[in-house]
Amino acid sequence: MTEIFGIPIQAFMGQLMLGLVNGSFYAMLSLGLAVIFGMLNIINFAHGALYMAGAMLAWMGLNYFGIGYWWSLLLAPLAVGVFGIVIERSMLQWLYKLDHLYGLLLTFGLALILEGLFRDLYGVSGLPYSIPEEFAGAYNLGFMFLPKYRAWVILASLLVCFATWFVIEKTRLGAYLRAATENPRLTQAFGINVPLMVMLTYGFGVALAGFAGVLAAPAMQVSPLMGSNLIIVVFAVVVIGGMGSILGSIVTGLGLGVIEGLTKVFYPEASSTVVFIIMAIVLLVRPAGLFGREK
Amino acid sequence: MKRKMIGALVGAAVMSMATGQALAQKAPAAKLSGDMVKIGVLTDMSGVYSDLGGQGSVTAAQMAVEDFKAQAKPSWKIELVYADHQNKADVGSNKVREWYDTQGVDMVTDVLNSAVALAVSKVTQEKNRILIDTGAASTRLTNEDCSPNTVHYVYDTYALANGPGKAVTKQGKDTWFFLTADYAFGHSLEADTTNAVKASGGKVLGSVRHPLNASDFSSFLLQAQSSKAKVVGLANAGGDTINSIKAANEFGLTKSQTIVGLLTTIIDIHALGLPTTQGMMFTEGFYWNLNNETREWSRRFFGKHKKMPSMLHAGTYSAVMTYLKAVQASGTDDAATVMKKMKATPINDFFAKNGKIREDGRMEHDMYLVEVKKPAESKEPWDYYHIKAVIPANEAFQPMALSRCPMVKK
Incomplete structure (x- = not known):
């Protein structure tokens, strides 16, 4: 059998695939953080809790109201987004001018x-929270046994990430947003409602967390601690990618998922630290992160 | 006149001193400090193990106090206090020190988390009080770190490993692979199980050590899958076990390999549901649906806690009851006397039949090897287990001959 670094190629490919799945979650969560930091200058530590809230809402919807997976995928992020808007209006908006x-x-x-x-x-x-029936079972990829649901996670996350990147970088709305970040006063002078945009941006950012939460619900146990277990890694991803960089967070999220996956084969004991080692190195070499701009 | 007054005053003073002395002399006759027994429940109230012990343990201890008062009608008062140790050894030992020094606590129980338990055991010995640990897993409590003031009541890693290690291997499932939490508890659970597997003629093909609270287990399970071992042993606990099982199911391991949770409780099974866990085998120290006695107590507990008891909850009730009975019988709360009484009296209640506290502090009682039912076999909520075997008390725990406890005379 062919081997890479003493590991059978099949096992290697399998771990690569799993790394991508985890990377998808990192990417989606760090994307929300990057959008919020980029536009609002807020380090949103509630992101993990809101991700957990998304998963919890999906569970509550199913068990109390009979709302299925697909509707949850739409409704839970909406609810989390609305909750985010309430937070932004009632509390966060007073803090923009203060220290991070x-x-x-x-x-x-x-x-x-x-x-x-x-x-x-x-x-x-x-x-x-059980896996929706459409996704029961698995694909046999030859080198591994990939549960259908995990394949869907990669697909859904890539779609959402691409759509977000497209809206912010390639559309008029995105141009307004970027302008509002660069110089809010001037943008407002052009007749654009900056506070409204900021509010919606925060709502959208946390809705992404809620969406990731619903995606995670069938794959992981829905638990109040699921967010805090993940959020620290996600922050490391954002720092490595460059605070506020959209593309950076997507690419780094997926990349680090893969690196972490491979660490789990070569030296599993270090799999929870490898991300932070990389973060330390990146900060030494490029303090603004891999994709960040120095201001 | 004045003299008379002074005489009367002196007389009064002498009188009061005399009665004071008489009272002071009378106090030791009752032999209970403060005419009161104070029990502390030290547990994880909010972290990863709070469902296993936590508020449920406090509730169980409260029930024991109430039941004891109703049955024995003691002349002294009983008070219950509780605290959160946050799974930190320093927080736990400081709290217990405060309890002993300033609040007159006589006995501490629950104390899940081995690291906290070892620290609390030291303080308890130093202050000469009693620790009845119903929550921690490490066998060190009754071996290297045994103490004349500590009882280890419910289970330990040896008992957990022994049941499935031997029984599953003897069923012909003789090759094992471990998923091990990378800290002292996981390592010792893996080592104890390895011994049991080898003693029964099985082989261990390998293991992978994962960090505590890992967010995803699929990578580790894939390694377990490619090892082609017949059994995958989970030497972890709490959320890690739950997520391992969930991923094992998703990746189809459960079809070709047997998953054995080495520290799995009914709380985990309830959290995961039967469709995910059916067919799993592990050791439990208690099951609510065992007989009429266990059902009766557990339903009462359910009425207060809204969940069926874990083995820690049932054990905490039994431990508090055992302690209070010993205090009643010996008429003192002096640690050495009460401990002697407890070690001399067999424990017979819904939790343990002919339970015995050994010289090294280990409480020996029957353990149960259980298999999780298929969803169709479960007749009511929380009806989860088939009892595959009762492991008799003298086989369930580490034999005294192997004890590494310095107190044990050889």
Whole structure:
């Protein structure tokens, strides 16, 4: 059998594929963070909690109201987005002119409250959410056994990431957004409602987290702690990609997923640290991140 | 006149001193410090293990106190306090020190998480109180780090490993691969199971060590799959076990390999649901649906906690009851006397039949090798297990001959 670094090529390809699946989650979450940081200058620590809220809402929808997976995929992000808008209007909007630290502390506090709330209601062991029937089973790729649902996760995440990138970089709306980031006063002088755009951007950013949450619900256990387990890695991804860089967060998210996946084969003990080692190296060599611009 | 006054005052003073002395002399006759027994439940109230112990343990201890009061009608008061150790050894031992020094706590229980338990056991010995640990897994509590003040009540890694390690291997599933949480608890669980597997003629093909709270287990499971071992042993706990099982199911491991959770409880099964967990085998220290006695108590517990008890919850009730009975019988809360009484008295309640606290502090009782039912076989909520075998008390735990506890005379 052919081998790469002493690992059978089949196992190698399998791990590559799994890395992509995890990378998809990183990409989607870090994309939301990057959009929010890019446009609002807020380090949104509540992102993990909102991702968890997305998964929780999907579970609650199914078990209390009989709302299926597909509707959840639409409704849960909407609900999370609306919740985000309420946060932005009632709290965050007063912090834009202050130091980053204030936004970080506020969103971190919100994350703790959200997690505590769900923990109190449902406990920490989590709740089962079964895979939708359309995706039961798996594809035999020859080199591995890929569950259909995981394939769908990669596809859905790539679509969402591409759409977001396209809207921000290639459309008129995106141009307004970028202008509003660059110089909010001048943009407002041109008759564009900047506060409204900022509000919608935050709503959209956290809706992405909610969407990732629903996607994760069938693949992982729905639990109040699922967000805090992931969020630190996602922040590392954003830092490596360059704070606020859209393309950077997508590419780094997928890339780091793959690197982490391979670490799990070669030296599993280090799989939770490898991302941070890379972060340290990147910060030493390129402090603004791989795709970031120095201001 | 004045003199008379002074005389009366002195007389009164002497009188009061005399009665004071008499009272002071009388106090030791009751032999209970503060005429009260105070019990502390130290547990994880909000972290990964809070469903396993947590509020449920506090509820169970409360039930024990109420039941004891109703049955034995003690002349002394019983008070219950509880605290969150946040899974941190320093937080736990500081809290317990405060309890012992300033609040007059006599006995501490639950104390899940081995790291916290080992620290608390040290403080307890230093302050000469009693620890009845119902939550921690490490066998060190009754071996290298055994203490005359510590009882290990419900289970340990040896008991967890022994049941499935031997029984599953003897069924012909004789090649194993481990998914191990990369810290002391995981390592010792893997080592104990490896011994049991080898003793039964099985082979271990390999293992992969994953970080605690890993977010995704599919990579590790793929390695387990390609090892072609007949059994995949999960030497992890809590959320890690839950996510491992979920991924094992998704990647089709459950069709070709047997998944054995080495520390799996009814709480995990409830969280995952029967469709995902059916056919799994593991060791439990308690099951609510065992007989009328366990059902009766568990339903009462369910009424208060809205979940069926884990083995920790049932064990905590039993431990508090055992302790209070020993205090009643010996008429003191002096640690050494109560401990002697507990070690001399067999434990017979819904949790343990002929349970015995050994010289090294290990409480020996029957353990159960269970298999998770198929969804169709489950008749009611929480009806989850087939009991495959009852592992008798003297086989379930590490034999005294192998003890590494310095207190044990050889």
